[in-house]
Amino acid sequence: DTIRRLDYQPPAWLVPDIALEFDLGIELTKVRATLTVRQNPDAARDQTLHLCGDNLAAMDLLVDGNPAEGWSMSGSNLLLPLPGDAHEVTIETHLHPATNSQLMGLYASNGMLCTQCEAEGFRRIMFFPDRPDVLSRYTVRMKGDRGAFPILLSNGDMTASGEDEDGTHWAEWTDPWPKPSYLFALVAGDLVARRDGFTTMGGRKVDLAVWVRPGDEDRTEHAMRSLINSMKWDEEVFGREYDLDTFNIVAVSDFNMGAMENKGLNIFNTRYILADPDTATDGDFDAVEGVVGHEYFHNWSGNRVTCRDWFQLSLKEGFTVLRDQMFSADMGSEAVKRIEDVRILRAAQFPEDSGPLAHPIRPDSYQEISNFYTATVYNKGAEVIRMMRTMAGPEKFRQGSDLYFQRHDGEAATCEDFVKAMEDGAGLDLSQFRLWYEQAGTPRVNVAMTHDAGSGKVTLEVKQQVPATPGQPVKKPMPIPLKIALFDRGTGTHDGERTLQITKASETFTFGGFAQPPVLSANRGFSAPIQLETEASDADLTFLAASDDDSFARYEALQQLFTRELLGATDSGPNEPRRAAIAEAMGAVIDDTAIDDMMRGELLMLPAINFLIELAAPADPVALHEARERLKAYLGTRLRGRLTALHDRASTVAYSLDAASRGARKVKTQALILLAAADRAETARRAEAQYRAADNMTDRQGALAVMSGLDVPARGELLADFHARYADNALVIDKWFAIQASALRSDVLDAVETLAGHEDFTMKNPNRVRALYMTMAGNPFAFHDASGRGYRMIADLVLKLDPINPQTAARFVPWLGRWRKIEPVRAAMMREQLSRIAAARSLSKDVREQVTKSLDAS
Ligand code: ARG
Ligand code: ZN
Numbered sequence: 001d002t003i004r005r006l007d008y009q010p011p012a013w014l015v016p017d018i019a020l021e022f023d024l025g026i027e028l029t030k031v032r033a034t035l036t037v038r039q040n041p042d043a044a045r046d047q048t049l050h051l052c053g054d055n056l057a058a059m060d061l062l063v064d065g066n067p068a069e070g071w072s073m074s075g076s077n078l079l080l081p082l083p084g085d086a087h088e089v090t091i092e093t094h095l096h097p098a099t100n101s102q103l104m105g106l107y108a109s110n111g112m113l114c115t116q117c118e119a120e121g122f123r124r125i126m127f128f129p130d131r132p133d134v135l136s137r138y139t140v141r142m143k144g145d146r147g148a149f150p151i152l153l154s155n156g157d158m159t160a161s162g163e164d165e166d167g168t169h170w171a172e173w174t175d176p177w178p179k180p181s182y183l184f185a186l187v188a189g190d191l192v193a194r195r196d197g198f199t200t201m202g203g204r205k206v207d208l209a210v211w212v213r214p215g216d217e218d219r220t221e222h223a224m225r226s227l228i229n230s231m232k233w234d235e236e237v238f239g240r241e242y243d244l245d246t247f248n249i250v251a252v253s254d255f256n257m258g259a260m261e262n263k264g265l266n267i268f269n270t271r272y273i274l275a276d277p278d279t280a281t282d283g284d285f286d287a288v289e290g291v292v293g294h295e296y297f298h299n300w301s302g303n304r305v306t307c308r309d310w311f312q313l314s315l316k317e318g319f320t321v322l323r324d325q326m327f328s329a330d331m332g333s334e335a336v337k338r339i340e341d342v343r344i345l346r347a348a349q350f351p352e353d354s355g356p357l358a359h360p361i362r363p364d365s366y367q368e369i370s371n372f373y374t375a376t377v378y379n380k381g382a383e384v385i386r387m388m389r390t391m392a393g394p395e396k397f398r399q400g401s402d403l404y405f406q407r408h409d410g411e412a413a414t415c416e417d418f419v420k421a422m423e424d425g426a427g428l429d430l431s432q433f434r435l436w437y438e439q440a441g442t443p444r445v446n447v448a449m450t451h452d453a454g455s456g457k458v459t460l461e462v463k464q465q466v467p468a469t470p471g472q473p474v475k476k477p478m479p480i481p482l483k484i485a486l487f488d489r490g491t492g493t494h495d496g497e498r499t500l501q502i503t504k505a506s507e508t509f510t511f512g513g514f515a516q517p518p519v520l521s522a523n524r525g526f527s528a529p530i531q532l533e534t535e536a537s538d539a540d541l542t543f544l545a546a547s548d549d550d551s552f553a554r555y556e557a558l559q560q561l562f563t564r565e566l567l568g569a570t571d572s573g574p575n576e577p578r579r580a581a582i583a584e585a586m587g588a589v590i591d592d593t594a595i596d597d598m599m600r601g602e603l604l605m606l607p608a609i610n611f612l613i614e615l616a617a618p619a620d621p622v623a624l625h626e627a628r629e630r631l632k633a634y635l636g637t638r639l640r641g642r643l644t645a646l647h648d649r650a651s652t653v654a655y656s657l658d659a660a661s662r663g664a665r666k667v668k669t670q671a672l673i674l675l676a677a678a679d680r681a682e683t684a685r686r687a688e689a690q691y692r693a694a695d696n697m698t699d700r701q702g703a704l705a706v707m708s709g710l711d712v713p714a715r716g717e718l719l720a721d722f723h724a725r726y727a728d729n730a731l732v733i734d735k736w737f738a739i740q741a742s743a744l745r746s747d748v749l750d751a752v753e754t755l756a757g758h759e760d761f762t763m764k765n766p767n768r769v770r771a772l773y774m775t776m777a778g779n780p781f782a783f784h785d786a787s788g789r790g791y792r793m794i795a796d797l798v799l800k801l802d803p804i805n806p807q808t809a810a811r812f813v814p815w816l817g818r819w820r821k822i823e824p825v826r827a828a829m830m831r832e833q834l835s836r837i838a839a840a841r842s843l844s845k846d847v848r849e850q851v852t853k854s855l856d857a858s
Helices: 221-238 282-297 310-331 334-353 375-392 394-408 415-426 538-547 551-572 576-591 597-603 609-615 621-638 640-651 659-678 680-693 697-708 714-725 730-741 748-756 766-778 789-801 806-810 813-821 824-838 845-855
Strands: 013-023 029-039 048-051 060-063 072-074 077-081 086-095 105-109 112-116 136-145 151-154 157-163 168-179 186-189 192-199 205-212 246-252 265-269 444-452 457-465 480-487 498-502 506-511 519-522 531-534
Touching: 060 077, 112 246, 112 265, 136 151, 136 186, 151 168, 192 221, 205 221, 221 246, 221 282, 221 310, 221 394, 246 282, 265 282, 282 310, 282 659, 282 697, 310 334, 310 375, 310 415, 334 375, 334 551, 334 597, 334 609, 334 813, 375 394, 375 415, 375 480, 375 498, 394 415, 444 480, 444 519, 457 480, 457 498, 480 538, 519 531, 519 538, 519 551, 538 551, 538 576, 551 576, 551 597, 551 609, 551 621, 576 597, 576 621, 576 640, 597 659, 609 621, 609 813, 621 640, 621 659, 640 659, 640 680, 659 680, 659 697, 680 697, 680 714, 697 714, 697 730, 714 730, 730 748, 730 766, 748 766, 748 789, 766 789, 766 806, 789 806, 789 813, 789 824, 806 845, 813 824, 813 845, 824 845
Parallel strands: 013 136, 205 246, 246 265, 444 531
Antiparallel strands: 013 029, 029 086, 048 077, 060 086, 072 077, 105 112, 112 186, 136 168, 151 186, 157 168, 192 205, 444 457, 457 506, 480 498, 480 519
């Protein structure tokens, strides 16, 4: 049951049109579909129509109006022999949305009906060639009870509606743009809209609506503003215009992922729509903006040009992530956004690339495609396209993307089509670059610098190595655009940034005119998704941390100092001169009036344990955690005066959403985090004051998160206050669970166990499950508890959640799959839990694939 990329065959039958009729009910929904089917002239002839189904029975099956003959089931799929070239096939299915806990296909959430079809959910609604290269024009007619479902939505524009005598009403929606089944959507329920409008550059007037449950409408302003900004931005930066008269967004509480780009009807997890200052943090506001942009941008990168098959997923996801990153950078601070994106890549994608589930951004095989909605396909995919942009420059890159959209509009395309369009449109030679689509693993690049005082020559010797990954023991050298600058120690300036085009396993670059050895600043702007090693001294790093004009490189120099200190400290204890240098660099960051607080907050952050684990193989996560706490305590003590002054200064800034005010909130919490490690009582006092005075969620949550790590009496009181204050707000109650599961406290696993029995906890809601257990799994102090209890709890969760929601259950397995990076005693316990899952009598395809691969020792 492994699907392979190279086995692709075009579909024998096409479905140019489909008409769907829904008779809606929460318990029972009847669906009738009429498919116009035609032999595909470009495929091998097959007189059998293969229709995918999942958990469906055909209640009625007609061909050209007559009962179908000779059909059969093959597993859950329906095989229908059809003579000739063209027919009309009618099928009826019965669905039970109320019991659909997988949240794929048609399901009920909070009394409303909604759908999720990507990747293979449509086959849970109707028998269909459920593959992205079959594009159809959809007409949808739905009827339902007026009271239960006052609002009826689907893709495209509403073309007719009416009321019937029996208390039901109906609506008909038509989508003129042919689309694959994964982009189908339907929503029916009691919803209210925030409405607005947008006039496209071509003069089309588009009605915009953000639909939510009654009572939530006041929290939709930011989502609507983000949508309008996205529409404008895509016109200006990519020349892409919207193509329907209606654009609807619906927020639902039960959702497996972030959101879905269904044509003209985006469906969102509520957490990426609802935001107001009292209930959403600044980070939540950013996430809303980013995801609203992401789904909107899919209208071109995904919908107008879709994917030929699911191996091409990064064609739409990598490109769309890059587009949403560029959008967010333009809406806020480009420098800060770049640092955030790299932090996410390192925390989520690097571990994937170095572990048993490593795969290229264009995978070669899969068992369950849901398992491939990964940081590799999404975030590394974005980095790969970003490298093309770096090599081409913004104007040429735009010409490449214009050519891509023009060439493939209306088609189901491949990653190769994208690369070819970039070659032809942007004028790049990408023959070697295609390796980024083929090879998994994060390249390790080593740069050694030598200086010859006599000739004034600097030589950089660059070596690269791509680690072996499952199924790819031997790798070819990758093409790597490496941005560098050589700083003069005396003046603190450099003679210009250069992009080195690395193509070989080992090569040298020479530069003249250096009387003194310069300081090397490399991979500026994180120009390539690699692990870089240099021989920079602590003094070099301190220099760069103070004076690099590339803000990412400046951040990176500090991170390297931290990393060196933390990795070294677990073996030989703190390095006094280095700690002092770090404190001095941090002090300079606090004092530097040339940077804003958003950047300052970023620079003050220590590397995450989950990133350090990557570098310290085999890692003792608790030792790393302790080293990190010790460094925090040292810095908190050394910088106490400056940190309290920073906290005081930032505390006087009034709330608004502008950068200065947001920056103030960011440094406030960063200051508390460092101070907490130095002086518990004083920090608890400050945090409690911040909590009580807060007029926004950022300050309140930041303070509570700091408090929740401390052993002080007010801790329980504030947690209870928080719960009571927001008892009726599911998204904030998620925060309440997450804050407790992320606490760096010795009793955190007891707390998680107690919270799992809390009346607000439910396995049915993915946001709630993630708030408690994904947070715990990401808390190394909890997950890697020396007793192995954290591992056991995650395995228990996987086993319990799998029968309810396999897609979400499978997302927890990779945490256990990281055993290779962990010291042997814990690694054995992690494997033991994987084996325990593997031994379960019945497992979903989703969990089975992840567990089997994670245990594989190759
Ligand atoms: N295409 C969606 C996005 O990137 C993700 C949907 C994935 N859904 C799933 N069930 N695998 O926004
Ligand atoms: Zn996407």
